[in-house]
Amino acid sequence: MSLTIATGTTPQQNWLERLGAGHIILAVALVLYPLVASDFFLTQIGGYSLVFGMLGLSLMLLAGYGGMVSLAQITVAGIAAYAIAILGNNNSNILGFGWPWWLAVPFAVLAAALASALIGWISVRTEGIYTIMITLAIATATYYFAQQNYAIFNGHSGYAGIRAPAFWGISWRDPRPFYYLCLGLAVLSYAAVLYGSRSTFGMTLQAIRDNPRRMRALGYHVTAHKVFAWALAGVIAGLAGVLLVWFNGRVSPGTIGVDAAIDVLIIAVIGGLRHPIGPFLGAVVVVLMQTFAIDIVGAERFNTLIGMVFLVIVFVSPDGILGLWGRIKPHLAQESLRPGP
């Protein structure tokens, strides 16, 4: 999973050129999407893909730039979601401090970032494939803990009746505002990751991924860089968790179960871990499959289908859909160079 950085930006370019045509077309399409989409397509497909894309993005940040494949991203998001339920209002008659959203959200995201940094600190003590095992163990243990514990997590049933806030005269749970809210946060996270990957920190992180010993010898604090990457990923996952709990109105151990943890990994891997756009692509594919596979295989056997697709992608293209595109693109370019028949 090595990553090559595009270093062609010269200072003469204006900001429109630097943004690139692809990004502009995509942005226009996403902004105009609500004009053509029904409410169902707006939230269940659009909003959901963006939220899960953000979760996948937080994994992509760690896996693509840091070489640390985590299965605990949904756990981090779940901590933010539970924090919103506990700090804000819920109708489960447990806790619920009734804080306003502008106070609860920063604290929830902060809690997620701290939890993520802690998970990172635990797992960076070992290297490579151990990370995936340790994070899976943490995710599973948290799931069982949330299920057993009634004092904090309200056990099996979790929290219900969590409302998205309404301000500036808009109820943010309505389809169109919710879509734009998701879009705004997703674009923000995407831009931040893209910018961050070219920053000094991002470059250092990628160098650590490629050769930790050399970086340590050069005097870089390897552990600190990795843990900070975990904290950043925690912020993105935490924001996604807040959106998730506002959208669903409830959070329960099922939200942070092992299935959900693996779903995030599937999304990121199907999309591709080389570029921040990959997880969003993967999220669209998986959410579309989740919605429409019922017509093909029935709701019961959906997991078999998604598991098979996942297996095929891992076998055929290690870099997911992005990798497939990267392989097809040169062929297309060749085709256009040939003289017509």
Add this chain to the structure above:
Amino acid sequence: MSLLDQPSSSSLAGGGMTRRQAWGLVGLLAAAVIAWLVFAVWPDWLNAILISKKAFVSAILNGITLAGLYFLVASGFTLIFGLMRNVNLAHGSLYLLGAYIGYEVTNRTGYWLLGVAAGFAVLAIVGVVMQVFVFRRLEGDDLRQTLVSIGISIVAADLMLAVWAGGTYQITTPEWLDGALTLPIITAVRSNGASVFLTYPLYRVVVLAAAIVIGVGLWLMLHRTRVGMMIRAGVDDRAMLQASGVNVHAVFAIVFAVGAGLAGFAGVVGGSALSVAPGEDVRYLLASLVVVIVGGMGSISGAAIGALLIGLAEQIGLVYFPTYGIVLTFVIMVVTLAVRPQGIMGKAR
């Protein structure tokens, strides 16, 4: 003794006592305290602190028998990882499949032992098939191997749900394994002076005995046979083993067969003691993960120590702080990683 153990502690010998002797002394003291706790008649103040002697001793015994089960599952996981660097996250699915197969065979033939044998044999074959047709193709790419094993576990869980539905099954044990054993442990003394002895299900004692026998058997296989020698050499340096003319793929297939077979065996045995239901695969996967993280990768004795710690922590947590029990397991894992990242018996790489 670790699988990879070399007398490394002797180099640390300082003034009066070597490190190993110090640990041995600590171990002896702990064993003496536990023996006193188990066999002595408790004074009232101790009963007041630890609920009752019966609860405490039962928790310890349940913890040890559960550790036996965890060891059976985790020893395969750790062997496979140690030799092939293959984190087989479908290991929990192997356990559950073994349990279902054991249930079917026992139910149809009426012979429990046949069910146990089928659980081992079928899963050993499944393991070889997985190794030869899936993992060998991705050799050297441990991330993709892990991803593939996740994919397999998803598909397997869904297909098992399709075949056996969501119900809970219990494998019936034969009559000669039913009943209870009266242990020479006095739990209380009645007012008339008669002692009350602890009774414990015979089946669980048999599970523990089987785990110990298999553990010793594995150790003997690894340390006294030619195949075991190859496996240990492969754990240390795979390339060199291959260069000395050993067919490593045959060795890999054997290890995968043994590891998967043990998971299937544990499935039948565990499914008879507890129950078989969807979701058990995740539970035993978590147990295997924590056991090998704590015990150290690729080490059989590490798996035994890890299983004992986790089994005891789980059962004691269940009795003394029910809703926070899992936190104890978690704390053990974090402390191990903080103090000794490679695990108790693991070798630093």
